Amino acid sequence: MREISHVEIMSSGHARGDRMVQWVVYFAAILVSAAFVWIVWDLVRGGIGHLSWTFLVESSRDAGRAGGIGAVLVSTVLVLLIALAVALPLGWATGALLAEYVPAAGGLGHTVRYSLQVLAAVPSIVFGLFGNIFFCVYLGLGFSILSGGLTLACMLLPILVSTAEAGLRAVPGAHRLSATALGMSRTATLWHVLLPAAAPALVAGLLLGIGRAMAETAALLFTSGYVDRMPDSLLDSGRTLAVHIFDLSMNVPGGDAPAYASALVLIAALLLINVLAMRFAAGWQRGKMVTV
């Protein structure tokens, strides 16, 4: 009897501490999920009534109060595609260079890494001003989807480079040794072993980049502008979804419902891209996507 109570005291003391920690952890997790659920629920509640097929395909009328977001979606996709088409190859190639080809502490690597750190800390409004001066004025591209995409590409570079470099460095050295011992060239090792092995990190970086690009307003106001007509070419001004939401909620009285609906579309698109990217990474690793 005495022994049992002794054990009980011991264990309940420990157990209480354990349970406390457990509760704190649970609480934090619940809080985070609750915030997400609340945001989504709020968007759904405010936006679902306004959402319809015509809303998705029609161009906006009356400053966005009527009509839809067809033209805005097209502009968004174009800006995003240009940004990724420029930033992905550059960013991943730079990441590969830093991780595989230059000494970790060497001069070139140090310089590149330092520039990227500075670039990453620059506020997006400054990118907007830079993009406006360089792409719109100096290169004569004007307020255009092309200017916006290129400005976004500059913003995405630091994220893409650092995630790619970290991902490649995290690939176990054994893979490099094995590939070399199998007579694979350095390029082939990078291309067929290291990059696919780092695919989850690359995709995570890509998603961060897409998220940042889709959310960007400040940098785009000065570069791709806010014309909400359907763009005829990449040299036309075009309004992205985030700029549209910003404009509706700040400048357009009575624009709340379409703003909510647009935000809902934005979130849904991000979730979809997330799922697809994860699928792609898994497929890449299994060697189904990249077979050459």
Next chain:
Amino acid sequence: MNVRGRRGPGKPEADQVVAGENNSYTLGPMQAGPACCAPQPLIRVRNFSLFYGGRTALDNISLDIYRGCITALIGPSGCGKTSFLSSINRLTDLIPGCSITGRMHIDDSDIHGPATDLQALRRQIGMVFQKPSPFPFSIYRNIELPLHEHGIKRREDKDAIIQRVLQDVGLWNEVQDRLHSSALSLSGGQQQRLCIARALALDPQILLMDEPCSALDPIASGVVEDLISRLRGRYTIIIVTHNLAQARRVANYAAFFWVKDHAGRLVEFGHCRQVFESPAHELTAAYVNGARG
């Protein structure tokens, strides 16, 4: 299942089915090789030294590795066994500051010569590491990758080779239904056999094995050891092992390395039996009898 013959004019022997403890292996057809242990040097090492920066890791090693035989490298930790193996396929090139003197020849070609085609060299030398290290891709992809790299791209050719080498390592029956699932889902012993299969896929003449069983449990280790014995004659094998009993069981020749003056040296080389039973050197005697090291 259809086991395709290997290249070469030698008439393949019939499939050999070996019933193990509870596994049965179908080995691919053997190429008629030289009778084991007719001492015919394949790799000749002469006055070979290796340095990491200014530190000597291997000092003046000379020995012959005989064609078709299994040579065991034994010796205490840090005596340069791994360094020796990596010099043979020039993995040491990856280490900054690593340099060598002396010579290593495979038949007549100088391994460390300036004209050596590294990819061709590594193609004829397979290597298996201590820790099973399959790529984090599918089982199929693991073997397909090196094939691709060396120009074997036709689907039927790849399939045939992949089936053959998986049969060679006794893995075919276990994985033929899930060739496209991740290699990381295999057990440690299976992963190590996959790595051996991957090394065999390029039809190397030489197989370097760096403690291939030390990360495995005794049963998996036994399976791999059986496999190694069965590869004798078809490949020239150099195996590093800390397991002296294993060296005794599988090897034809043994080389004993020892650290002296902070550098690895070859103390004794000879028939496995002679090295273990009547060692010429007292260090060897002490080591194989477990007194030191």
